[in-house]
Amino acid sequence: ANDHYITQARWASIRRDTAKAERPGEFVAVLGCEWSPPTKDGGDRNVFYQQDEPRMRRSGRHFGEIDEDPEPDLMTAPEFHAAFGEKAVLCNLHVGGRPTNLDWHEPGIEPLFEIHSTHATSEWFVEDAIERGYRVGITAGADGVYGRPGADHPGWRQNRNVRSGLTGVYAVALDQTSLWQAFSARRCYGTTGERISLGVEIEGEGMGGEIEASGDEISVAVRIAGTAALERVDVLRQTDVIDSRQLAGADADGAxxxxxxxxxxxxxxxxxxxxxxxxxxxxxxxxxxxxxxxxxxxxxxxxxxxxxxxxxxxxxxxxxxxxxxxxxxxxxxxxxxxxxxxxxxxxxxxxxxxxxxxxxxxxxxxxxxxxxAPDTSASPDADLRFKIPVRVGTQAVWVRVIQIDGAMAWSSPVTVHRH
The missing domain is CATH 2.60.40 (Immunoglobulin-like)
Structure with missing residues (x-):
């Protein structure tokens, strides 16, 4: 929920419910809230807490109080970063009702950037972050505010456009610590809502990693288990498609x-x-x-x-x-x-x-x-190898998957340095 609607009593209730929902080894419940100032002051940032946090640090208050919460509000991104920069929090930056203003970025607590939600497929947002030189962990989510993660739809399209997305993460175990480490390392990917399995390694380094290129080419390995026939796989360097593989041929019956x-x-x-x-x-x-x-x-x-x-x-x-x-x-x-x-x-x-x-x-x-039309009988699975050129300097290399049903998935970039 937007933080400016969260009273002290409501925050206490959210904290209790989060603790109750935790089922070790089966379900991880993470305490969180959305810091929600106007875009000009910083824009939406989804804040996740590693431990229980009794204090609520809001962007403002859209409610009346009898007993005023003494915690001061953080109304701009510089205030937010000053207060949270050393805290055990992770932030997911996204295009919501108040899109994140990327002029302010604290990489130590803001490793995640949302590429898809019920608002839109916002590749431009991730591309903007990459062009600014930020290291990007790609996520996809809902922001549907109905408590149905992964199952939100836009209804009559009053203030949403598409179905909600899903995030995949490579963690060593299903627990708070392992997930925290994985998201901090950007070992994650996003989809438009389908349970597409995507694995990408660049010179043996997984998503979110960092490598030194020894020559003018690098190898990219891509493994996909899709939910429909695969149409195309693109490899991007920064924001440009540097290689592409068409996987589905033309439909046999002339569609x-x-x-x-x-x-x-x-x-x-x-x-x-x-x-x-x-x-x-x-x-x-x-x-x-x-x-x-x-x-x-x-x-x-x-x-x-x-x-x-x-x-x-x-x-x-x-x-x-x-x-x-x-x-x-x-x-x-x-x-x-x-x-x-x-x-x-x-x-x-x-x-x-x-x-x-x-x-x-x-x-x-x-x-x-x-x-x-593409062939509907094409395989939903692929194991691909690419060799792509790299430039002198630093570049983000990532992968986009497109299915014939319009579904998509994106890997978090690997940062590649070449001297």
Whole structure:
């Protein structure tokens, strides 16, 4: 919960409930709260305590008090860092109602950066941190505030956009100490909510680690146990895709796909949301089937009109991928027209079947991809090896996994130095 709503009595109750929920070897309960000033003063930071903490250090108070809590409020990031910099806390920085302001960062207590939550898929946030030279541990979560971690959905998309994410962590045991050590070392990864297993080693060093490169190339080993057919794996150096492996070929029965993706701009859920409501109209021929890809709310629908010449949808993205799988029975020289507010374009039937066409649509990595659908029978598992070049200096090397259902996973970067 936001700290400015937490009274002394409520904090005492949270502390008791946290202690009661602990089941050694089965379930680890971690005491925490969200420090929540406006972005200009520091922005949201999820604070986790290693031990019980009787004091509540808030960003402000949105409640009245009969017996005032004497603990002074910490209303700006410099105050927060001064008070917590030497404490046994870990902070997860994220894009919430008040996105974290990365102008302030204390690496000793802030190793974790959230790439996905019910607000959006916010790759830009992690990329910003990497470009600033911060060492990043990648997480994904909910921020759905309904107490259903891993099972939150955006409802009617009033102030959320996508389903909640999950974080995987490599810890030696399921206990407080082991988890604390693992998260402090950034040995974690995030997914868009699916239980994807992801392992990445760079020159033998696991996620969150640090290595010295002895030459101008390094080896990257990636192991994936997915929840659907794997479409693509990208290796990134800093924020650039330096190598990519396409794993799913074209669908054998001729299915086609339109995908739209990206965000409007950096910021909150509402700031990032892109409305893609639109249609695909065929001059000649018929759409014979259509199914959604990675739709998240009851408002997201796809349908073919009665005549079969118009495929229409309502859909939105916020950094994620969504779209439609469809079959089209029509001549190669027929023209199909894509119409949506972010972009409009035409494509011939032959072009549609030959390969994927990408149309950039402005905003924050907004784009449309149209072409053959990937093979649904492709494997959900992979064991891959890459050799990638490294530059002189320091760089973050990390991996992004994309499934054909639109699900994604991201590894925490390994920091690579080359002299």
């Amino acid at each position: 086609l796909r339109i995908l739209w993706s990206g965000a409007e701009k950096r910021g909150t859920a509402a700031d990032q949301r892109v409305i893609w409501n639109g249609d695909l109209i065929a001059e000649r021929g018929r759409f014979t089937a259509a199914a959604p890809v990675n739709f998240h709310t009851r408002e997201d629908v796809v349908a073919v009109d009665d005549e079969g010449c118009r495929l229409r949808w309502t859909s939105a993205t916020a950094g994620n991928r969504a779209g439609v799988l469809f079959h089209f029975d029509g001549p190669d020289d027929t023209r199909l027209s894509f119409r949506s507010e972010p972009c409009q374009f035409d494509v011939l039937g032959a072009e549609l079947r030959q390969g994927t066409r990408i149309i950039e649509a402005g905003g924050l990595k907004r784009r449309v991809e149209i072409g053959p």
